[in-house]
Amino acid sequence: MAPIEAWGLAGLLLLTAGFCLLQRHLWRACLGLVAFALLMALAWLLLGAPWLALAEALLGALLTGGTLLWTLRGRGALPRLAPVDETPQRARSTAPLRWLLILSWLGLAGIALIWLLGVDALTPPASATTLLAATGVLIMGLGLWAFTIQRHLLRRLLAFNLLGSGVFLLLAGLAGPVAEVRGLILVGLVVALLGSILGAVLLLRLHAQAGQITLSGASPAGSGSGP
């Protein structure tokens, strides 16, 4: 059995991820992301990678979380986003495609995981790394589900960040915190940060220009052309 603190951490990670993705109140959802990133830092500490924990706290919690919170605060002349996401979820007609995507992603990752770790991976995981890899798969599932079903761009950015964290957990759980893994995760954190900043700035400008907070109205014909 994995140590009790690993089980606790895995549970907390899943709970925070679920909270962050389901919460329609955007400010709370972003705070959820900050809490999730801090828990991720704890997970890296548990795996014995203190520098990675520091990078996660700095890049993930402080900068990415801070950027998204700053987006909600609004700035200067740009109008603020509404505090609560009122957009409806995607239509049921696209559901089969969505589930195909989610299930094929998770199925591929799951098969590969079982192949690599043996059938024992299906029983309660024996070590902290295996447990975190399994948690990573579940978080990827949550993130993918939210990314495909939600329309609000800020919430899709949150879902992207969680999806990325799930991949990092799987990566570290499979290969252990060796130098290559730390390098990959560091690059991944920087990319997630830059992507979040770019997405948040764009969202604010799109909102200011055309009043849009989703992509759905943006057909190639340019129905979103503002005044």
Add this chain to the structure above:
Amino acid sequence: MSPLPLHLLWLLLAPLALGLLAWASPPRHSGLVLLVVLPLPLMALWLLLGIEAGPMAGRLTLGPLTLHWRLDGLAALLGLLTQLLLLASALYAVGYARATILGRRAYAWLWPLLGGLGLGLGLIWIAADLLLLYVGLELMGLCAVGMMLLPGSAEALSAGLRYLLFALVGSLTWLLGIALLLGAWGRLDLAGLGAVAQPDPVTQIAVALLASGLLLKAAIVPLHSWLAPVHGSAWTPVSAIHGALVVKASFFILLLLWRLLLPEAIAGAWALGVLGSLAVLWGGVQACRAAGLKQLVAWSTIGQLGYLMLAFPLLAGTSAGVAAMAWQATWVQLAGHALAKAAMFMAAGNLLLSTGAQRLEGLTGTSRRLPLSLMTFGLAAVTIMGLPPSAGFTAKWLWLQASLAAGQWPWVLVLALGTLLSAAYVFRVLRCSFVEDVPEPVFRELPLAMELIALALALAAIGLGLAAAWPLAALAPAGLP
């Protein structure tokens, strides 16, 4: 095994350094840009000439991390192509900024993004491990998204956001694939991975994930939906470099990894070939239906990228002669299309800029008033359609021979249909521009440099077909195992 030689390091970093410099004071004269940037392609050419002595390789140690790189004939050739297109794009951008009203800050931001794109592409060409490839891919992707957003209109913003989300998810798919490879084989360097990796289910799943991430970034059907809207609103020099190189870098990585990890996976290779065929047909049909000139060129990019995917079935499990022909065809097509597509985007941009039109019908009367731009468009189209003596013809000829020699006749049909479709959409443009029976429209004068750069690129694409033997000689020994 040596650390990165200084001249290679300089060639990698100089675009970014120059970009930052230009960010501080955006250039207004193309002569100055030419003078400052010209050493870069010359250095790349010198590297390519020096490569005949044999490929270079080495490693770079950063703390506990070791990064691997190698420079062979192909990488040097692509490096030269990159530097040439960066130069052309930068020169064109200076003229473009004078001919149109661009936001001051947006124009300044173009330069560091262009430089970052150059660095990212350079890293991709020379990378010999997955971490370095990841860094290059992400740097290139983020810079490309940034450049697409510069116009700042609502269409550009929402098309750019869509592109951003696609690119970010694509990079996570890619990272998941790497995670599986690292978990299974414990290493990231390509040479070591090629030696230890077996084509077992984990490798297959990992390559499938890597492939879907890369296909998303390369806009291969059915993952192409972001490409046409993004080009519709982007600046012309940005469209040119994006259509020419950015989408092809993902293809380059995919081909590299596929041949390394699953060289014998024939079913998967055929699946990729079928996707490519669909891209050729669908891109061609959509280009024939497109209302705007830039959309037409963008859809034609999707179709032309499809041809490249034919490399997979023709390289997997075929005889050495077939593989050699397909290998050469792939790189001739990539280089020829890069030059021709940049020229085509620039010529299209010139036509749109001076007529002020967006739709094809607005091109009436251009044959008499803007003969140079229209001729450039036509010359670029010669390569796109694959007429002799262009690089497009050489590539299609080699593919045709390879398909027949391997007995893979479906690709012959795809090549024929693709050529017909591309002829159809090119003649749509020409037909519109030869219409004369409308009131005399108002044309704007453009700087001559903008027309000449496009013309030079279009001629280079045709010249590549005439002088294909030289680059092919640089490719042959290092390319095939």
